[in-house]
Amino acid sequence: MSTRSRISARISAISESATLAVDAKAKAMKAAGRPVIGFGAGEPDFPTPGYIVEAAIEAARDPRNHKYTPAGGLPELKQAIAAKTRRDSGYAAEASQVLVTNGGKQAVYEAFATLLDPGDEVLVVAPYWTTYPEAIKLAGGVQVDVVTDESTGYLASVDQLEAARTDRTKALLFVSPSNPTGAVHTREQTEAIGRWAAEHDLWVVTDEIYEHLVYGGTEFTSIATAVPELGDRVVILNGVAKTYAMTGWRVGWLIGPSDVVKAATNLQSHATSNVSNISQMAALAAVSGDLSAVAEMRTAFDRRRQTMVRMLNEIPGVFCPEPMGAFYAYPSVKELIGKEVRGRRPQSSSELAELILEEAEVAVVPGEAFGTPGYFRLSYALGDDDLVEGVSRLGKLLSDAR
Ligand SMILES: Cc1ncc(COP(=O)(O)O)c(C=O)c1O
Numbered sequence: 001m002s003t004r005s006r007i008s009a010r011i012s013a014i015s016e017s018a019t020l021a022v023d024a025k026a027k028a029m030k031a032a033g034r035p036v037i038g039f040g041a042g043e044p045d046f047p048t049p050g051y052i053v054e055a056a057i058e059a060a061r062d063p064r065n066h067k068y069t070p071a072g073g074l075p076e077l078k079q080a081i082a083a084k085t086r087r088d089s090g091y092a093a094e095a096s097q098v099l100v101t102n103g104g105k106q107a108v109y110e111a112f113a114t115l116l117d118p119g120d121e122v123l124v125v126a127p128y129w130t131t132y133p134e135a136i137k138l139a140g141g142v143q144v145d146v147v148t149d150e151s152t153g154y155l156a157s158v159d160q161l162e163a164a165r166t167d168r169t170k171a172l173l174f175v176s177p178s179n180p181t182g183a184v185h186t187r188e189q190t191e192a193i194g195r196w197a198a199e200h201d202l203w204v205v206t207d208e209i210y211e212h213l214v215y216g217g218t219e220f221t222s223i224a225t226a227v228p229e230l231g232d233r234v235v236i237l238n239g240v241a242k243t244y245a246m247t248g249w250r251v252g253w254l255i256g257p258s259d260v261v262k263a264a265t266n267l268q269s270h271a272t273s274n275v276s277n278i279s280q281m282a283a284l285a286a287v288s289g290d291l292s293a294v295a296e297m298r299t300a301f302d303r304r305r306q307t308m309v310r311m312l313n314e315i316p317g318v319f320c321p322e323p324m325g326a327f328y329a330y331p332s333v334k335e336l337i338g339k340e341v342r343g344r345r346p347q348s349s350s351e352l353a354e355l356i357l358e359e360a361e362v363a364v365v366p367g368e369a370f371g372t373p374g375y376f377r378l379s380y381a382l383g384d385d386d387l388v389e390g391v392s393r394l395g396k397l398l399s400d401a402r
Contacts, residue, residue, distance in 0.1 A: 037390035059281030073100025089222035182323020194227025
């Protein structure tokens with residue numbers, strides 16, 4: 001019998017996506033007839049706007065879209081993404097600097113695969129989105145966590161970043177608005193971090209997928225635009241998923257210097273080739289159109305955000321700073337760990353989340369998934385009534401904690 005392991009060490013090391021796992025468990029319980037309310041999903045609860053769907057239907061009828069197209073994306077979509085980026089964040093990129101990917105996730109994966117050699121360190125602010133560590137690890141990179149907490153609204157300072165920098169640091173991952181915390185850096189903070197990165201010749205990989213989801217007068221600042229000193233050491237990640245309620249269409253992109261884009265395109269040409277032409281034509285309609293659909297979603301999310309944060313902060317032992325972007329709240333539940341709830345004493349946020357799912361039929365994602373145990377992530381991208389019912393159930397259960 002062979003002594004070789006069946007699965008390679010590199011792939012065995014990848015963890016299951018905790019957010020998708022919670023979502024799957026909640027959906028399975030729902031399918032079994034239990035009235036589960038899920039705060040796990042990271043996607044808008046709105047359908048894709050009609051004009052985008054129509055563009056896809058038309059594209060499906062056009063035989064040109066039935067064939068392979070350039071691996072890096074349809075030229076007209078790359079052009080439109082460059083124009084949209086100039087419009088929305090003021091960053092001037094040529095179409096040749098755009099690579100169209102299978103969702104923002106592929107852009108994350110390809111950015112790190114293209115930039116990192118084994119042992120290169122990447123500074124990642126924790127709490128972080130679950131996909132980043134796996135993408136960095138697969139590229140042979142070493143993630144260095146810069147841990148933040150609720151006391152600073154989950155924002156990292158230049159001093160914290162500098163303390164984590166070594167001579168092996170190659171890149172900083174900058175995510176504002178953040179998944180999972182909803183934290184948004186001010187322009188001044190963004191400039192200070194960008195200048196510090198430029199001063200130390202670091203690359204900045206910036207994930208701008210939540211650029212249009214900011215609330216309460218908060219403004220999104222693109223680090224790429226705000227800090228021209230970064231020059232050609234910046235890679236922007238983005239996509240249509242969150243802005244146009246298009247998570248299932250799988251279109252994202254990466255914008256970077258032409259050598260990076262060329263190399264990443266080579267990688268994609270062997271891995272997946274072009275993104276579905278139908279989805280690319282839908283994305284073309286999305287990014288060429290106006291921003292009225294996201295403005296409507298933003299109004300709904302803002303209302304739900306305020307309700308959720310107020311209700312969470314009314315639960316004893318729960319503390320939730322106000323998230324200013326994306327569609328997540330990230331409360332601390334540290335005070336509840338080890339307390340007795342319905343005859344059990346959960347020893348971690350993960351155990352507490354399991355108990356909540358079983359006892360209150362409410363799904364939340366534990367902070368373990370984002371590198372910071374002691375917290376929950378709750379998405380507020382769900383209907384107002386479900387949101388109120390779900391947080392009420394949570395409050396009722398947790399107020400029994402002794
Ligand atoms: C911060 C962040 N970046 C990128 C993505 C990727 O989105 P998609 O692959 O659906 O385009 C997500 C999705 O949850 C996200 O939260």
